[in-house]
Amino acid sequence: MGTDRVVIGKYLNGTMGLKVSMPGYSALNDDDSDASKFSFNSQWNDLVKIHMMSVVSSYTPITTGSVTHYYIFFPNLGYKPFVEIRRVDGNKFYDDGPASSNSVGYGGPVTSNSVEVNPIASLLCVVYKIPVPVS
């Protein structure tokens, strides 16, 4: 018999909701105070929301004086969000380190609707609906 991976309705403690467990764990019987055993539990107060996730290979150049900067634009959030940028090369994904010595990382300054990037061939860009402090 398989493991109960999804519970919709009444939990064993009488609470109503929806729970989905990770492989090898029971959504019905395992301790749901250990979040690592569950991929979802409607009792959680919140989940991180993603505003945009995309592999980008075309960047918007903006030249100021003799210097050109490159940007990825996204729908304006009204606040400066937390953004993650990674290098992608075909089916190979890189961590967040710089490309080489004397070079910069791939992500730059963020505004409410853009992130400046180091314009290599392809970048994986994720914009989270998480405001970051603005000094």
Place this chain on the structure above:
Amino acid sequence: MKRVIIGRRSLSNPIKGIFISPPGVDAETAADDDLTLNISDNVNQLLSLGYVTSDITLPLGLSRTPLVFLTSRFDLSPYYGYGFVQGPIRPSPYASTNAVLVGETVYYVAAPACSTATVNANGASVTFDVEVRTDYAIYRNALT
């Protein structure tokens, strides 16, 4: 108050899906951003989350290439005050052969070796080439 809706959102809202709200919030009427879960549109899903410390191939069993996010725990010892600490650096570190910290800008003394993840056979598995302990998050591609 409804906290879990499977099907039509409400009598006045014909959008169908799965809608779950946090305690104290009505899933029928809450703004989308206030929901804990809203499956009514093309969405990304977090398939797997974990960390690797050495080269390894993990089965995924997918038929499409997912998106893989890697965050390495770099050695922060080049930075004043962070000896013997490992962790991510935000913004992503700059690399330089001689600078360490200038003003508020962090420079890495030399480019740290990068961990990578290669997705095999359109999502059948993923092979990690690990340089330092690296956290990974694997997302299913947005539906198109």
